[in-house]
């Protein structure tokens with residue numbers, strides 16, 4: 388056996404080990420977009436397993452954002468008073484190699500049973516302080532339109548809810564699923580009059596290459612049906628950690644009427660060190676967008692504080708109080724600082 392064959396056999400053995408630990412799936416739609424000749428293909432890097440996933444670092448955790456600690460019953464994560472997560476399923480059409488819930492999502496894990504769903508909906512109905520339900524998981528748009536419609540109708544009947552939000556990757560990874568029946572199911576979350584509540588979709592996409600024609604058409608079908616779509620992305624080494632890649636991604640979003648909302652700093656999930664970007668570099672990348680690109684292309688850079696302490700913006704900051712107490716030092720998009728005297732400072 389030559390060295391090359393040994394390398395290949397070793398590589399395949401490593402990938403089998405990865406697949407034994409973390410779910411692997413790629414839709415035919417995505418498979419068709421991977422350029423096998425490009426070793427840095429941003430689609431392949433996001434979805435094809437890598438031996439680097441076998442390496443775990445001490446700072447990495449099975450539950451990096453502390454979902455478990457805030458789960459009063461199966462399917463619900465209630466960390467903030469006014470909004471909660473409802474996880475109908477733990478499966479996705481694809482498994483992102485950097486997923487922060489990679490320990491709980493996968494084809495073997497089951498979704499909520501009918502009884503658990505009843506209990507979750509009863510919990511929401513019993514908590515009048517909950518104004519927003521966020522369907523995530525797993526990918527809620529993998530649920531059959533019939534079942535999704537029934538869930539959204541039940542949520543729509545809860546008077547204190549104002550917003551139903553769905554987090555999904557389906558429009559870019561499996562656009563054919565965005566069918567008339569699925570759109571009809573989503574619209575049923577607005578209530579009987581169609582105006583009672585808002586249904587928002589948060590589209591997870593990380594590279595402009597995800598916005599091929601079928602994906603753009605799926606997004607257009609949603610927005611044309613009156614469902615506002617916002618973008619959420621994860622900052623990923625080797626996928627979008629350059630000024631050009633980020634600008635390309637956010638241009639692709641805005642071009643398709645999707646407002647970039649959050650850019651997530653990667654969570655400390657096991658086996659994801661090869662995707663990690665430093666916070667300082669993330670701030671520098673955010674600075675590279677400001678002033679050079681449309682204001683519509685500026686998401687908020689977000690860290691979910693490990694341990695379940697919540698999400699906060701992590702800059703960069705453009706204004707700081709001056710050391711001498713006389714006003715503020717404000718940095719312009721080109722890095723020059725200016726004094727803002729703050730005439731209203733004494734009103735604070």
Ligand SMILES: *Cc1c(COP(=O)(O)O)cnc(C)c1O
Pocket residue numbers: 452457464465466467470471472521698
């Ligand atoms: C991220 C998250 C939310 C939503 O937070 P937003 O800042 O409103 O997007 C709500 N609950 C939990 C548990 C979360 O992790």
Ligand code: SF4
Pocket residue numbers: 478479481482483485486487488489492524525526556591
């Ligand atoms: S779609 Fe979301 S939940 Fe599913 S694997 Fe990707 S990041 Fe994880």
